[in-house]
Amino acid sequence: MARLAPSDHPQDAARRTLAEERSRQLLGAAARLMEREGSEAVSMQALAAEAGVSVGLIYRYFGSKDEVLLAVITQVLDAFAREVPAAINDAGVDPVRRLAAAFAAYCRVIDEFRHAAVLTYRESKTLDEAGREQIKKLEVETSQPLREVVHQGVTAGALDAADPDLVAYNLLLLAHAWALKHWYFERTMDLGAYIDAQLALALRAIVVPEHRDAYRDLLTAGPSR
Numbered sequence: 001m002a003r004l005a006p007s008d009h010p011q012d013a014a015r016r017t018l019a020e021e022r023s024r025q026l027l028g029a030a031a032r033l034m035e036r037e038g039s040e041a042v043s044m045q046a047l048a049a050e051a052g053v054s055v056g057l058i059y060r061y062f063g064s065k066d067e068v069l070l071a072v073i074t075q076v077l078d079a080f081a082r083e084v085p086a087a088i089n090d091a092g093v094d095p096v097r098r099l100a101a102a103f104a105a106y107c108r109v110i111d112e113f114r115h116a117a118v119l120t121y122r123e124s125k126t127l128d129e130a131g132r133e134q135i136k137k138l139e140v141e142t143s144q145p146l147r148e149v150v151h152q153g154v155t156a157g158a159l160d161a162a163d164p165d166l167v168a169y170n171l172l173l174l175a176h177a178w179a180l181k182h183w184y185f186e187r188t189m190d191l192g193a194y195i196d197a198q199l200a201l202a203l204r205a206i207v208v209p210e211h212r213d214a215y216r217d218l219l220t221a222g223p224s225r
Contacts, residue, residue, distance in 0.1 A: 019061075022057075022061070023061055023071075024075075025051060025053075026047070026051050026053070026058060026061060026062070026068070027068070027071055027072050027075055027116070028115075029047060029050040029051035029052075030042070030047055030050075030051075030068045030069070030071075030072050031072050031113070031115035031116040031119055032050065032115050033046060033047060033050045034069065034072065034115075034119050034123060035115045035118050035119055035122075038122075038123070039065070039069050039119070039123045039126050040126065042065065043065070044058055044059070044065060047065075047068065066126075066127060066128065066131065069119070069123060069126065069127060069131075070127060070131045070134070070135075072116045072119055073116060073119060073120050073123075073124055073127075073135055074134070074135070074138060075113065075116060076109065076110075076113045076116045076117055076120060077135070077138040077139060077141075077142050078138075079109045079112065079113065080105075080106065080109055080142035080143075081138075081141070081142050083105045083108065083109050084102050084105045084106060084109075084142065084145050084146065085145050086105075087101040087102060087104065087105035088101055088102050088105075088145055088149060095149055095152040095153035095155075095156050095158055095159070096153055096158050096159065096203070096207065096211070096214075096215050096218065097215075097218070098149045098152065099146075099149045099150060099153055099159075099171075099203075100199055100203070100218050102145060102146045102149055102171075103146070103171050103174075103175065103195070103198075103199055103202075104195050104199070106146070106171070106172065106175035107175045107178055107191065107194065107195045107198075108191070110175050110176060110178050110179050111178060111179075111191050113179075114178070114179040114182055115179075117176060117179035117180075118179050118180060120135070121176075121180065143168060143169070143172055146168045146171060146172065147164065147165055147168040150164040150165075150167050150168045151164045153206075157208060157211075158207065158208055158211045159206045159207060159208065160206055160207075160208050161206050167202075167206060170202070171202060174198045174202065177198075178191065178194055193221070196221045197221040199218060199221075200218065200219050200220060200221040201221075203215065203218055203219055204219050207219065
């Protein structure tokens with residue numbers, strides 16, 4: 001358990017925790033509502049009704065509907081920034097297994113924030129220029145760990161990829177497809193099966209033949225690791 005700083009009293013920590021939980025509640029409600037109705041049709045009153053709170057409470061956290069939309073989108077990118085590097089580090093030094101861990105982490109974040117991920121594609125164009133540039137900047141930053149592990153695999157001679165950046169972005173699109181086409185995929189597979197199947201397809205295309213025996217568990221779709 002993290003120790004509290006001298007000025008970090010238990011009551012202050014409790015208030016911050018409550019504020020974080022309330023913010024997640026509001027953003028989850030906003031993502032559901034905006035995906036269903038579109039951001040242009042959503043008012044702060046409608047958001048309050050969806051979240052089961054007062055309009056005044058929403059304005060304690062967000063100054064406008066545009067701020068809500070930006071926060072809905074950036075929470076996904078913030079989760080990528082936390083979860084993907086941690087998964088890569090936990091996977092050890094093997095570049096192919098680091099790549100597999102990165103892809104799985106992207107998919108898990110997408111699953112957690114499915115409604116928000118869809119909004120990223122559908123509604124980010126409604127943000128002002130500064131908001132759109134912020135989203136683009138964060139997207140490039142949060143995709144960097146995946147690009148790096150693909151490059152590492154190529155350098156190590158385990159992956160054959162003429163354009164590592166293209167491979168990385170193809171994997172990102174496969175992760176996002178879990179949200180964009182969830183209505184279809186959920187008929188036949190859960191998240192773990194989806195990760196395994198997509199990863200097996202992708203790796204069979206780029207793992208160098210003489211290295212395939214070492215990664216047979218990744219190249220064959222099966223139960224989630």
